[in-house]
Amino acid sequence: xxxxxxxxxxxxxxxxxAVAVLTMPVWLAPVGAGYPDLLQKFAIFGLFAxxxxxxxxxxxxxxxGHAAFLGVGSYTAVWSFKLLGMNPIPAAIxxxxxxxxxxxxxxYVSLRRSGIYFSILxxxxxxxxxxxxxxxLTPITNGETGLRVLQSDPRLFDGAxxxxxxxxxxxxxxxxxxxGGFYFCAVVLLVGFFIAQRIFxxxxxxxxxxxxxxxxxMTYTGLNPRPYTLAVFVISGxxxxxxxxxxxxxxxxxxxxxxQWTASGEVVLMTILGGAGTLLGPIFGAALIKxxxxxxxxxxEQTLHEIxxxxxxxxxxxxxxxxxxFVGEGWHLTLGVLFMLIVIFLPGGIMEGxxxxxxxxxxxxxxxxxxxxxAPAE
Amino acid sequence: xxxxxxxxxxxSILRAGAMGGAALATPTIFTSKAWSAGYLNEPxxxxxxxxxxxxxxxxxxxxxxxxxxxxxxxxxxxxxEGDGGMLNTFSSKALQGNGVNGKKVTYVTGDTQTKxxxxxxxxxxxxxxxxxxxxxxxxxxxxxxxxxxxxQEAGVIFMAxxxxxxxxxxxxxxANGFRHFFNTEMSGxxxxxxxxxxxxxxxxxYHLTADYTWGWSQEGSxxxxxxxxxWKTAAAVRTPLGAGDFSQYITPVLNSGADVLVLNHxxxxxxxxxxxxxxxxxxxxxxxxxxxxxxVPLYSRLMAQGAGENVKGIFGSTNxxxxxxxxxxxxxxxxxxxxxxxxxxQAAHTCYVxxxxxxxxxxxxxxxxxxxxxxxxxxxxxxxxxxxxxxYRAEDHQCFKDVLVVKGKENPSxxxxxxxxxxxxxxxxVEYPADLLGGDLGACNNGV
Numbered sequence: 011x012x013x014x015x016x017x018x019x020x021x022x023x024x025x026x027x028a029v030a031v032l033t034m035p036v037w038l039a040p041v042g043a044g045y046p047d048l049l050q051k052f053a054i055f056g057l058f059a060x061x062x063x064x065x066x067x068x069x070x071x072x073x074x075g076h077a078a079f080l081g082v083g084s085y086t087a088v089w090s091f092k093l094l095g096m097n098p099i100p101a102a103i104x105x106x107x108x109x110x111x112x113x114x115x116x117x118y119v120s121l122r123r124s125g126i127y128f129s130i131l132x133x134x135x136x137x138x139x140x141x142x143x144x145x146x147l148t149p150i151t152n153g154e155t156g157l158r159v160l161q162s163d164p165r166l167f168d169g170a171x172x173x174x175x176x177x178x179x180x181x182x183x184x185x186x187x188x189x190g191g192f193y194f195c196a197v198v199l200l201v202g203f204f205i206a207q208r209i210f211x212x213x214x215x216x217x218x219x220x221x222x223x224x225x226x227x228m229t230y231t232g233l234n235p236r237p238y239t240l241a242v243f244v245i246s247g248x249x250x251x252x253x254x255x256x257x258x259x260x261x262x263x264x265x266x267x268x269x270q271w272t273a274s275g276e277v278v279l280m281t282i283l284g285g286a287g288t289l290l291g292p293i294f295g296a297a298l299i300k301x302x303x304x305x306x307x308x309x310x311e312q313t314l315h316e317i318x319x320x321x322x323x324x325x326x327x328x329x330x331x332x333x334x335x336f337v338g339e340g341w342h343l344t345l346g347v348l349f350m351l352i353v354i355f356l357p358g359g360i361m362e363g364x365x366x367x368x369x370x371x372x373x374x375x376x377x378x379x380x381x382x383x384x385a386p387a388e
Numbered sequence: 389x390x391x392x393x394x395x396x397x398x399x400s401i402l403r404a405g406a407m408g409g410a411a412l413a414t415p416t417i418f419t420s421k422a423w424s425a426g427y428l429n430e431p432x433x434x435x436x437x438x439x440x441x442x443x444x445x446x447x448x449x450x451x452x453x454x455x456x457x458x459x460x461x462x463x464x465x466x467x468x469e470g471d472g473g474m475l476n477t478f479s480s481k482a483l484q485g486n487g488v489n490g491k492k493v494t495y496v497t498g499d500t501q502t503k504x505x506x507x508x509x510x511x512x513x514x515x516x517x518x519x520x521x522x523x524x525x526x527x528x529x530x531x532x533x534x535x536x537x538x539x540q541e542a543g544v545i546f547m548a549x550x551x552x553x554x555x556x557x558x559x560x561x562x563a564n565g566f567r568h569f570f571n572t573e574m575s576g577x578x579x580x581x582x583x584x585x586x587x588x589x590x591x592x593x594y595h596l597t598a599d600y601t602w603g604w605s606q607e608g609s610x611x612x613x614x615x616x617x618x619w620k621t622a623a624a625v626r627t628p629l630g631a632g633d634f635s636q637y638i639t640p641v642l643n644s645g646a647d648v649l650v651l652n653h654x655x656x657x658x659x660x661x662x663x664x665x666x667x668x669x670x671x672x673x674x675x676x677x678x679x680x681x682x683x684v685p686l687y688s689r690l691m692a693q694g695a696g697e698n699v700k701g702i703f704g705s706t707n708x709x710x711x712x713x714x715x716x717x718x719x720x721x722x723x724x725x726x727x728x729x730x731x732x733x734q735a736a737h738t739c740y741v742x743x744x745x746x747x748x749x750x751x752x753x754x755x756x757x758x759x760x761x762x763x764x765x766x767x768x769x770x771x772x773x774x775x776x777x778x779x780y781r782a783e784d785h786q787c788f789k790d791v792l793v794v795k796g797k798e799n800p801s802x803x804x805x806x807x808x809x810x811x812x813x814x815x816x817x818v819e820y821p822a823d824l825l826g827g828d829l830g831a832c833n834n835g836v
Contacts, residue, residue, distance in 0.1 A: 047512035144628055154600030154629055155530045156504045178541060265504045304513055310497045339444040339499060
């Protein structure tokens with residue numbers, strides 16, 4: 011979290027963030043991440059984690075079933091492509107609406123409990139949606155094969171015009187794959203981030219923090235926390251639905267595995283890794299995990315030999331074989347080690363590391379600051 | 389407060405807008421480069437990159453590992469390292485063992501996780517970041533179909549690895565996709581006469597089916613051919629992919645009145661379901677006065693090895709088996725064995741052959757351009773790849789060749805010698821008209 015709370019500071023912060031996001035293709039190219047598909051993933055999962063963080067970071071309610079909303083958003087978006095046409099705008103709007111309704115239903119039931127019971131309830135709902143998508147809802151979800159857009163679909167608004175072309179989502183002529191898709195996702199992420207920033211600063215956000223700090227005390231003062239938590243749960247579900255829609259906009263395919271509990275766990279990891287309760291943290295966490303998944307998993311022995319070719323031969327072979335355990339199919343292992351290190355040494359996630367480094371540079375000038383920082387870093 | 393805010397507010401917005409505009413302009417540098425090329429990812433240096441996209445985790449991880457070994461071996465042979473393997477027996481002599489079109493072949497790998505999402509992300513990385521001109525692999529038809537349509541949209545060639553569903557070259561076929569492996573239609577046609585001889589025409593079958601495109605396709609084909617010879621179908625139950633525990637699905641089989649259990653499973657699923665079916669004592673049962681039988685329509689040596697003792701006497705079909713005695717198979721088994729110390733599986737075989745076929749077509753076409761290369765593969769007749777004379781049919785990009793019907797061996801001589809070939813069904817018997825399975829190839833796509 012940035013230390014400034016003034017509106018001016020917020021705007022500068024947002025502007026810097028916007029520039030950083032939009033120039034990602036340039037400054038991420040040296041580390042091998044400057045290609046559209048991965049950057050799209052950064053933006054999409056950044057948005058997903060930002061939404062999740064609104065719920066978990068502000069109210070402390072740990073939802074373990076957010077992937078369900080991602081899946082609902084995905085399926086809605088593909089159905090919008092199938093029925094209405096390949097324009098991403100209606101797909102995104104419908105996905106947000108459907109996942110919002112879905113979140114309202116799940117949230118209404120789950121939020122009757124808090125703590126671990128809430129987590130288990132959301133997990134149960136997500137797992138239920140996953141299994142439904144696999145079994146009885148197969149006519150809607152196409153089961154394991156996944157839902158795709160077919161040439162034979164009606165597509166009310168553009169079905170006739172492009173009957174033979176590739177079925178790619180396009181925004182008034184701009185194809186939503188490659189760089190076009192990335193900039194679309196990036197702009198949506200910025201909008202989402204801006205709204206999240208507003209919520210963080212609003213009286214509503216303060217009420218949510220009050221829920222986290224002491225719900226009993228809040229009740230004693232005559233306030234009912236349920237409407238606040240339900241509202242933020244729905245907002246958070248809408249973020250997830252929008253992220254799901256973006257996944258389908260950049261690649262018109264929806265599969266049930268998006269709803270699996272591992273996907274729900276992933277967004278929790280992203281948020282904690284980056285720093286729950288901070289604005290930037292979840293986005294960092296999402297980018298880090300996606301980077302590992304896509305880049306580390308692709309290292310094979312050939313690439314390792316190239317990296318370590320500067321070593322003498324008798325050293326190279328053992329180094330490559332040890333490093334081989336941590337890349338390729340072993341990328342989960344690397345991620346696990348990293349996660350442990352961060353949780354043990356930086357309980358506030360990457361953002362705590364960033365602010366510690368920041369404090370090193372301006373020690374003395376800001377004695378009052380630690381006070382303010384403890385709250386969000388929790 | 390508000391007085392200070394306003395000008396800064398406007399200025400920062402202007403600044404952000406200007407910088408955002410500059411950032412938006414940058415990617416045109418990349419796209420303009422792509423537009424000037426004749427086709428997507430045209431190799432300009434001395435190397436050409438192929439993408440090997442296989443499952444390294446999940447229910448099909450064993451097959452994926454073997455596929456990757458085969459690809460690496462194929463790259464060696466194409467680049468002129470090792471003993472050349474099937475290049476020596478292949479009927480087309482275009483490849484000289486010095487790469488393809490004068491370029492050395494290199495590769496990138498990825499993990500499909502047997503999930504469509506992950507497989508497409510991995511294939512996209514290969515196309516967008518690593519500049520692969522061809523993607524190959526897949527050990528699940530759902531994944532293969534998903535990646536095939538991605539390659540069609542992107543404009544690179546997809547050489548399908550192990551995918552057995554009719555849909556890959558049926559209703560979901562694409563002009564940029566090619567498949568060497570056989571399909572469930574051919575399995576059904578080859579398996580039915582053998583099952584008729586072994587079990588007669590008065591049987592009732594119970595299907596357990598992996599719940600995705602391949603399972604549905606195989607269930608449909610086996611039903612079609614067994615019902616055609618007089619069998620009845622008691623029930624067909626769908627099981628989730630990677631279920632692990634199949635006991636809840638196997639218990640009802642005993643009370644259903646069926647006397648044959650058809651397991652439409654593959655990989656670790658098949659190992660688990662078959663092992664559990666045998667542990668439940670199904671094979672010792674007598675139903676309707678006949679011995680209870682189990683059929684596994686798609687067999688592979690890796691699975692048979694995993695299921696161990698339980699496969700003895702169980703019928704199935706396979707694309708290729710390492711014990712075949714033709715020159716091509718012998719050469720491949722020899723060089724694979726020398727490299728890795730054990731014989732290759734059918735998954736390894738089909739992937740190895742696909743890599744060679746791609747390289748050969750590129751050499752004959754003189755370019756890696758997807759459309760020209762596809763034209764070189766269409767209607768291509770070849771031999772010496774272990775399956776006898778084979779045709780790449782132009783209408784659906786499906787290979788037609790002999791199909792093997794195999795049985796779990798009663799007295800295996802080694803841990804790899806678990807299957808025996810019961811019958812080699814000739815190509816003519818498994819051929820079907822191209823329009824039988826529907827679908828539309830569409831136009832080929834060069835990606836520019």
